Amino acid sequence: MQKITRRTMLAASAAFTVAPALALAQSSKNMTLVVPFPPGGSTDALARLLQSHLQTRLGRTVLVENKSGAAGSLGAAQVAKSPPDGSSFLVTFDSHAVIPAILEKPQVDVEQDLVPVFLVGTAPYVIAANASRPFKTFADIIAASKAKPGSVQYASVGIGTLGHLAMTLLAKKAGVEITHVPYRGGGPAMNDVLGGHVDLIAGSAALVTAQLGPNLRPILQLGRERLPVLKDTQTAIEAGFPDFETLAWWGIFAPKGTPPDVIASMAKSVREILSEPAVASQLRETQQMTLVLADAKDFGTFFAKQVSIWGQVVRENNIKA
Template sequence: MNGSFWSMVFVSRWSRRAVCAAALFACGAALAETPFPSRPVHVFVPYAAGGGVDILARTLGEAVSRQWGQSVVVENRPGAGGIVASQALVTSAPDGYTLMVVASGHATNPFLYPKLPYDTFKDFTPISILGSSPNILLVRADSPFKTLADVIAQAKAKPGSLSYGQSGNGTSTHLAGELLKKLAGFDMSAIPYKGGAPAINDLLGGQIPMSFNNAPEALGQLAAGSLRALAVTTTRRSPFLPDVPAMSETVPGYDTEVWWGLLGPAGMPTDLAEKISRDFVAALKTDPVKERLAKFGASPIGSSPEVLDAKIHADYEKWGAIIKSSGITAE
C-alpha cells in the first residue's frame, strides 16, 4: 500500500471527531422528531459480492428491511483488507443510516497495516456480533494423516517437513495455523494463496499436504468425499460437522473462529445502536435467515453492542502477540 493511498484516505482524527460531534447533535434532534429508519439504510461490505460476508449482509438486509419497512442497500466496497470500506464508514454521519458488516480481521488490521487511517476502537460504534463459523483443517481423502495427532507427530519427528495452505497473510486461516504451531510446539510453513479456493485446488492436486479453510469453501468438497476434515478450530464441534473433532480435543486451549459483526461510525446515540442491535438479533432468529446461514456453515449469534466491543478487544489482544512474534505483515 503506497503513500498516495494513505494521503487520499487520511482524515485527521481530531477533525473527524469534531464532525461526528456536530453530526451527533443534529442526529439527536432528528431522532427526537422522526422514528428510525425513515429512509433507506446503507450497509457496506468490505469484500466482493458472492462471498460469505456478502451473503450474510444481503440475507440479513432482506429480513431487517421487512421489519423496518425501508430498504437496506448493501454496497460492496472491497479493498485493502477492509480498510476502504472502513474509511468510508468512519467519515459517515452517526445517524444509523450507514453501517458496515465486518469480519474478524477488523480486530487484527492494526497489526497488519501499521498506518491505518482510523482508530479501530475510537472511530466505530459496535452494534452486534451477527454470527460465526469455524475454520477447518483439511487433507485429501487419501492422505496418510487420519487425525490431528498424526500431523503433530510427523511435524515433531521431521521438523520443517510440513506446510499448509491459507487464504492470504494475516487472514483467519493463516492465524489458525500459527496458533496451532504455537500451542502444539512445532513448526510448519504457511503457503499463502489469493483466497481459499486456490488453496483447495492445490490441496486436491497434491501440491500441499493440508490446508486451513473457511467452512463455506470446504463443505462442498467434504460432502463430495474428495477431502477429509481433521479438525474444526472452535472449542466445540461444529453442528454442521458433528463427527469432526474440535482442535481443542487434541491441543488444549486451542480456539479460533471467523466471526462477523455490525458496526456504525463513532458517535451513534446509545439508544439508536441498541435499537439496531435488537432488530438484527430478531432477524437472526427467523427461520429463513437461520436456514440460509446453515447452508454455508455459519451459526447465527446476535449480541448486544457491549459483547461485540469486548470481542474486538479480546481478539486484538490475542492475535496481536501472535502476529508480532510470527512477523506477519499484510501482502
C-alpha cells in the same frame, strides 16, 4: 399544567420503548451496508440476506456495497468516515480484529473510529487435508513436520487471517514448522487443495464442510465442541492443545458518534430478522454458524478480547500483511 398520572407515565414509558425501533425507519436517506470484501463470501451473503429484510421492515432503500482491500480496512475506513446518522454500517468478519496489528499504518482505528452494533454469530475454523495425503489426524501432520520441517504446506485465505494465525499458533505449540501458502480468498485456496497442489487448508467451517468428500478429509476442528456435521473429527482441545479455540465471527459496526437509539434500533431489527426460523436455519446450514445475537455492549467486550488475542499472535510472530 397536565396532571401526571399512572396512565401518562406508562404511555411515556411505552413511547420510549418503541423509539429505538423507529429511529432507523424515520430516516429518508438510503442505508448502505458496506462489506469490506469481494462479492461471494460469507460476509457478503450475510449482508445481502439482511438487505432484503431490512428494506421491508424499514420501508427505505438498503444497499450493499463491496469495498475490498487492505485486509478489510478500506471498507472499514469508508464507514468510519460516513455521517453517524444510521445511513452506513459495516458488515464484517473476524479479520477485522487483526487490522491494528497486521497493518503498519491502517486507514482506520477499529477500536476508536467505529462502534460495535451487533454480533451475529460464530463458527469454528477447520483444518482439512487433500484426501490423497496420508494425514488422518493432526498428530500425523506433526510427525511429518518433525521428520521433514517445512515439508507440509497449508493454504489460508490470506496473510493475517485467523486461519493463518491459528495454524501459526498450533505449529508453535507443537514445536514444528508448517509452510504457509496464502491465497486471495477461499475459492482459490480450496481449489488448489482439492487439486492436490497444497496439502492442507485452514478455513472457516462453512468453506471446508461444503467441500468434504472424496478429495477432502477433515483433520481438526478448532471450536470447543464438535460440530454435528463433524462429529467424528477431533477438536484441538481433544488433540492435546488445552483451551485452544479459533472462531470465525460476523458482526456489524457503525461510525463513531452514531446515536445510541440508532444503534439500538439496528440491533433490534437485525435480532428480529435473524430470529426468524427460516433465516436462522439458513445461516446454520450454509455457514455452520452458531447464532450469538449479542447487542453492542457484549459485542464490544467480545471484540476487544479478539483484538488482544490475535494482535499478540501477530506481534510475537512478526507477521506482516
